[in-house]
Amino acid sequence: MAVEPVRDKWKNPITEVTIGALKEEGGTRASVVRIGGETTMPFLHDDGGMPHEPVVAMEVWDIEPTEMADELRKYYSDVYTDPAAWAKKCVEQYGAAMICLRLMGTHPDWGDRDAAHARGAVRKVLDAVGVPLIILGCGQAEKDNAVLPQVSQEAKGERCLIGDITEGNSKTIVASAIADGHNVICEAPLDINIAKQVCILATDMGIGLDRLVAFHTNGGLGYGLEYAYSIMERSRLAGLGGDKMLATPIIAVMSTETWRCKEAKAPESEFPHWGDTSRRGIAWEALGATTYLLGGTDVLVMWHPEAVKTAKAFIEKMMKK
């Protein structure tokens, strides 16, 4: 007897989000990125569609990343004092589909630079590259509320992806994003219930679901990776099943998350059984990236060019029907 393969059918597609705006759309980007739209769990092409493939963005800072791992310095030390040059290198040499500019220099512990500095950095990157921008604040609510509205204005019309908003801090940033035509990242601390609530709070303010991307504050490895994977998967299942507040595309950050882990950067001399440092960090970043892609991630933010290559090859392979 022939065995009928079991196929899942879902009733609610993941929302489609467009990042970046071309000239004719009021922006200045040379390309735009579309994410979401899935009608299946990742890469199960027989169950439904994945109209847009997941994309890799690369992370750039507004200031010199003084604590950057040596393995990354090899690639970025020639450009990391200049966000424009850094962004250009990521796009031109490493094929970044987007640049994720983290305004770390505005953090009170990282120099506490003002909004004018942040605007300047955003302007430089916008002028240097034609790909769409993800703009991250420093993660300190008060400072983000002072800086991100200014940054949003600087990039008005460019349809960036700006973040993060949280359960306790959404109003100022969402209002700016609505006014200036940007998308917003909804952050929740490894908590699906809060992830859903942040999305509700954002839509309550009048921003469309097609402008929201979820960030589950994924870890680089270990429990942080396992938890984030299962939250992504569960939220994607709920989203496809009809829960619109969990049907947004997902962003995962590998760059800072992988490379803050000692497993990724500790020298071989300290942990001989962990193996070659020059390959270990890359392996961790690529492993996290591919894991999250399987959990439903639509945008990866990455750092190591070799890990980027692996992730892109994986995406290409998995998108083949």
Next chain:
Amino acid sequence: MIAIGERINGMFTDIKNAIAEKDGEPVKRWALRQLEAGADYLDVNVGTASKTPADAVKWLVERVAEAAPNAAVAIDSPKHEVMKAGLQACRDSGIAKTMINSTTGQREKLEVNFGLAKEYGASVICLTMDQRGIPNDVDYRVEAAANIMAAAMEFELPTESILLDPIAMPVKHAQEKIGFIFEAIRQFTLICSPPPHIVVGLSNTGQGTTQKELVNRTFLVMAILNGLDAAILDVCDAELMHAAITAELILNKQVYSDDFIKAYMSRAR
């Protein structure tokens, strides 16, 4: 829960008058109000309000479609010609999602109604009773349910298009039989995998009591715990709907968030 709004029914005076006077406004108003309150389907029932029920059901469906072209509609009638007229009117006015409310389990009834379900792509509410009349125990209900599911397979209707109705009794008049209903619901969930939907006409349970809303609400929550996932009910009773949503939340059928009622209302239908 699949919420089937009961309000467009010729038993209610305003709808009865609307049918008699060909005044579409009350029908449209109730269509929109029930959808806003969370109805997944709008039940359309002429009742005894017209001497030409096939014409009246067509007129009602057309008014619903004018107000809400994307609504899903359940045609509520025991008469074949009314059912067919209602389903045809849905098709003609662009209503894509339809339901037959209802059939009983006699072979000849199933043949007619499953035939219609196939022809119109409709779901079917199946009362778990047959020629023997209203069931008095669990076994009869389960036996009727099993026969219905076997017939559904025979007619190649997907399981998810069948809604089994264990036939809820008024608490006031059949208190000792209510327990059977929960047991029957539990057993319906085991009939096949995935199980069919399970539905009740909720307003029957509180009928004639002085605390109708409270009885209906409590019954609904208890039934949901046992596996009920659909009801024909007063969707405009916010406390009732909120109790159902919360029951499903507690059973982990929805991901919790602080605004879970709001999130539920925005879900994809």
